[in-house]
Amino acid sequence: MNDQHTAKAFDIDLQDIARMVAEMGGLAEKQVADSVDALAKRDTTLAQRVTAADSAIDALQREIEEKSVLTIARRQPMAVDLRDIVGALRLANDIERIGDLAKNIAKRVIALNAEFPPPKLIRGVEHMTDLVLEQLKAVLDAYARRDDNKAMAVWRGDEEIDAVCTSVFRELLTYMMEDPRNITCCIHLMFCAKNIERMGDHATNIAETVHYIIDGNPITERRPKGDTTTIPALTGA
Amino acid sequence: MVYLYLAGLFVLVAVGYLFGRARAKAAADTEALHSRPPYHGAFVGLSIIAPMLLLLVIGLPIADRMIVNQALQTFDPTVMSDDLRRGVALRDITALATGKYTGEPTLALRQAADTYASLRAWTYNLILAGGLVVGLLGAAFGFRSLSASFRARNHVERAVKILLLAAASVAVLTTIGIVFSVLFETVRFFERVSPFEFLFGLQWSPQTAIRADQAGSSGAFGIVPLVTGTLLITGIAILIAGPIGLFAAIYMAEYATPRFRAFAKPILEILAGIPTVVLGFFAALTLAPIIRETGESMGLNVASESALAAGIVMGMMIIPFVSSLSDDVINAVPQSLRDGSYAMGATRSETVKKVILPAAFSGIVSAMMLAISRAVGETMIVVMAAGLAGNLTFNPLAAVTTFTVQIKTILVGDQEFDSAKTLAAFALGFVLFFFTLTLNIIAMQIVKRYREQYD
Amino acid sequence: MNSMVQVKQSDAEGAAPGLGVKPKVIARDVNVFYGDKHALKGVNLDVPARAVTALIGPSGCGKSTFLRCINRMNDTIPICRVTGKIEIDERDIYDPTLDVVQLRARVGMVFQKPNPFPKSIYENVAYGPRIHGFAKTKAELDEIVAGSLRKAGLFEEVKDRLQESGTGLSGGQQQRLCIARAIAVNPEVILMDEPCSALDPIATAKIEELMDELRENFTIIIVTHSMQQAARVSERTAFFHLGYLVEEGRTEEMFTKPKDQRTQDYITGRFG
Known part of the structure; x- marks a missing residue:
């Protein structure tokens, strides 16, 4: 779609930005998968690798910002081009946050240091991760294809993650109450679950941005939400 | 001989050009040329033309003079000191040499x-040979100069510049030459008649006697009547042509539809093409009687040849000048100024009056000045319609005369070229020249002062 | 033909900033022909009062033609024919009883190239008031001239040389002089036909700044080739293409999310 400008170099600029965003998204997906993998397999080496790899995402974000600012200054983009670039900036921001969250999970894996909670509990977190990764993949795909319907599907699909998150919290709470020695590892796990839930929120943000790029209008309808509280399990308990 | 020489020149130049170009083309295969091949050819051509023309222009007159001198020496050395006899002898010699002599030669x-x-x-053979040698030398020089890095283009450019300069010089030198030749005769005139009398005398009757005892032998050379006559007729002419021409121009440029304009403008310009003789007899035979009759019916005393008739017809003659030139300058006023004025709510006439005429003012003035110069210099109409009498008057109904008419009158018929009467013509010419020069300078000053830079 | 045009009445009322209760200029089904050429095709447009409306579009799209309809400058072109209706304050300006001189006193115009008259700065500004007899005394005229120059942001620069020629000013100053000349007759609408296209960026910025001030008192319609300029100075933007008014709306929306694909292509630089 960005291949009909009178100034061909403009097309190339826009394509470069889009490509960098896609690359960044791919990296972030891998980071998320790896971090949770490290958690599940109690693999501190993998966790360390994830921590180290985050800088690549940060570097890409800076690059996208620079390129975007330069393109705005140089081309004075209008309408869809302007939304494209502004959208890319926002996407880069969200993806960078997702990368940070994955890094945070990896750090917690290192901190747990063999004091892992039972796999039963981790399975819930893994399930959440699968859902989030699916969302993330879908929304990045929607961005690459400029597919508004797909983006909107992601935007509406966050509900399930929230629900799983709530149930994970409840489980962890029960476990902690059973034996106070579990509290440390359960708190870490709780934060991991929270991080993954946040990733889901970023995925919906991305979906909103993609919708804005394509449509030009912010989403006006209200997002379906099963539960509005941050830690529903606690209030529920 | 000259034709042969020029033909040879042409052939040499053509060959030189072709060879020069071919050589440059050949060189271009191996090296980058500074100048394109035609310039190389042109350079060779120029290095042939220049010396050959120089030889012809300088050599031919010198050779001619030498031949003539030699022939006259052979004929009779004593004729050399006497211009008249020398001329006669020379005519005879050349006539005989070319076989046109009639009678029996001594x-x-x-x-x-x-x-x-x-x-x-x-000598002619010598010049031809010399030309060939010089041309070949030039060609050799040209060829030797050629190389890939040779700046033939620059040399050719310089030659073009010199050629153009020469053309410009011819125009300027001709003017200077004319001025000086008139000036010398004028000085001779002033040896006979005092400048004071000439410039301020109120009487003009240049008929000097051939024999001393004739009546009216004194002659009077006061130009004041001519000045007044010229001014009167020119004034009437510009009074007629100025407004009419200007208004016609405004109509053409601002009001007329393109179709009307396309049809009317050429017709107006035909008026400029009518020979002044025709206008003159129109003035003398048609207009002057009408004026006289009209005047007499009103109880006025009108001469049969009047300044008015001449002035009116002369005005008609210069209308196309005024209108055509004014039309051009009005059209040169940018459309954006008109738009600006109309957009302010100005009407057409307000726009013309307040924007276009001020903007075109300098151009209109120079158009008027040109028309005046033309009127001052006009002879035929005045000769036919205004008469020859040097009356000192501002009455447009009287007969008057002008500079040009007097010059023409003085020089028509057999003349002695050293009488005051004949020389007076040169003095008049000089004054006339001075007069139009002053007009032009004034016009130039006005144009400079009021010129508007549109872009 | 009207399908090409989107004039949303709902949009015109209330929603747009600067759009009063009644539009200042209303164009309905305006067609312009130059000889056989159909230059403007069924244009409908509402122009809000005391706001800047930008007309954009590629060269030859009819935007200048439309602009010149509003003060009937097209009348000066013999082969030009205008049909349809244009109203200013609900008065049809093509009504035969309406005097074009009076219309043009109400609708000022500033041109692409600064075109000060070859007169003094003072006389340039005094031109309109003199023609229309606005000033009874010299003092009144002085006041109008000074006031107009002040409004055009030029007074401080030229107050000491009012008698010097207007053509001696710089390009930007000349254009502000032309604006001063236009506002000297206190028009209600000012038409600007690419007023900055011959100016450098600084002079352009000054003119834009000036327009920002003028919008409080005047209805401004500007034709511009610079999308950035349209985006900067105008409240509403109309996009013309091939003689049609393709899209019209609030400037913010036109430049971030135009509805018509042609508008999108034009403002993003995708026209072939």
């Missing part, structure tokens, strides 16, 4: 003619 003449003919043939 021996001396025959010898002189033989000398003349043989010398002539010999």
Whole structure:
């Protein structure tokens, strides 16, 4: 779609930005998968690798910002081009946050240091991760294809993650109450679950941005939400 | 001979050009040329033309003079000191040499003619040969200069510049030459008649007597009547042509539809093409009687040849000048100024009056000045319609006369070229020249002062 | 033909900033022909009062033609024919009883190239008031001239040389002089036909700044080739293409999310 400008170099600029965003998204997906993998397999080496790899995402974000600012200054983009670039900036921001969250999970894996909670509990977190990764993949795909319907599907699909998150919290709470020695590892796990839930929120943000790029209008309808509280399990308990 | 020389020149130049170009083309295969091949060719051509023309222009007159002198020496050395006899002898010699002599030539003449003919043939051959040599030398020089890095283009450019400069100089030198030749005769006139009397005398009757005892032998050379006559007629003409021409121009440029304009403008310009003789007899035979009758019916005393008739017709003559030039300058006023004025809510006439005329003012003034110059210099109409009488008057109904008419009158018929009467013509011409020069300078000042830079 | 045009009445009322209760200029089904050429095709447009409306579009799209309809400058072109209706304050300006001179006193115009008259700065500004007899005394005229120059942001620069020629000013100053000349007759609408296209960026910025001030008192319609300029100075933007008014709306929306694909292509630089 960005291949009909009178100034061909403009097309190339826009394509470069889009490509960098896609690359960044791919990296972030891998980071998320790896971090949770490290958690599940109690693999501190993998966790360390994830921590180290985050800088690549940060570097890409800076690059996208620079390129975007330069393109705005140089081309004075209008309408869809302007939304494209502004959208890319926002996407880069969200993806960078997702990368940070994955890094945070990896750090917690290192901190747990063999004091892992039972796999039963981790399975819930893994399930959440699968859902989030699916969302993330879908929304990045929607961005690459400029597919508004797909983006909107992601935007509406966050509900399930929230629900799983709530149930994970409840489980962890029960476990902690059973034996106070579990509290440390359960708190870490709780934060991991929270991080993954946040990733889901970023995925919906991305979906909103993609919708804005394509449509030009912010989403006006209200997002379906099963539960509005941050830690529903606690209030529920 | 000259034709042969020029033909040879042409051939040499053509060959030189082709060779120069071909050589440059060949060189271009191996090296990058500074100048394109035609310039190389042109350079070779120029290095042939220049020396050959120089030889012809300088050599031919010198050779001619030498031949003539030699022939005259052979004929009779004593004729050299006497211009008249020298001329006669020379005419005879050349006539005999070219076979046009009628009658029986004397021996001396025959010898002189033989000398003349043989010398002539010999020198001409010499010049032809010399031209060939010089041309070939030039060609050699040109060829030697050629190389890939040779800046032929620059040299050719310089040659073009010199050629153009020469053309410009001819125009300027001609003007200066004319001025000086008139000036010298004027000085001679002032040796006979005092400048004071000439410039301020109120009487003009240049008929000096051929014999001392004739009546009216004194002659009077006061130009004041001519000045007034010229001013009167020119004034009437510009009074007619100025407004009419300007208004016509405004109509053409601002109001007329393109179709009307396309049809009317050429017709108006035809008026400029009518020979002044025709206008003159129109003035004398049609207009002057009408004026006289009209005047007499009103109880006025009108001369049959009046300044008014001449002035009106002269005005008609210069209308196309005023209108055509004014039309051009009005059209040169940018459309954006008109738009600006209309957009302010100005009407067409307000726009013309307040924007277009001020903007075109300098151009209109120069158009008027040109028309005046033309009117001042006009002769025919005045001769036919205004008469010859040097009356000192501002009455448009009287007969008056002008500079040009007097110059023409003085010089028509057989003249002695050293009488005050004849020389007066040059003095008049000089004054007339001075007059129009002043007009032009004034016009230039006005144009400079009020010129608007549109872009 | 009207399908090409989107004039949303709902949009015109209330929603747009600067759009009063009644539009200042209303164009309905305006067609312009130059000889056989159909230059403007069924244009409908509402122009809000005391706001800047930008007309954009590629060269030859009819935007200048439309602009010149509003003060009937097209009348000066013999082969030009205008049909349809244009109203200013609900008065049809093509009504035969309406005097074009009076219309043009109400609708000022500033041109692409600064075109000060070859007169003094003072006389340039005094031109309109003199023609229309606005000033009874010299003092009144002085006041109008000074006031107009002040409004055009030029007074401080030229107050000491009012008698010097207007053509001696710089390009930007000349254009502000032309604006001063236009506002000297206190028009209600000012038409600007690419007023900055011959100016450098600084002079352009000054003119834009000036327009920002003028919008409080005047209805401004500007034709511009610079999308950035349209985006900067105008409240509403109309996009013309091939003689049609393709899209019209609030400037913010036109430049971030135009509805018509042609508008999108034009403002993003995708026209072939």
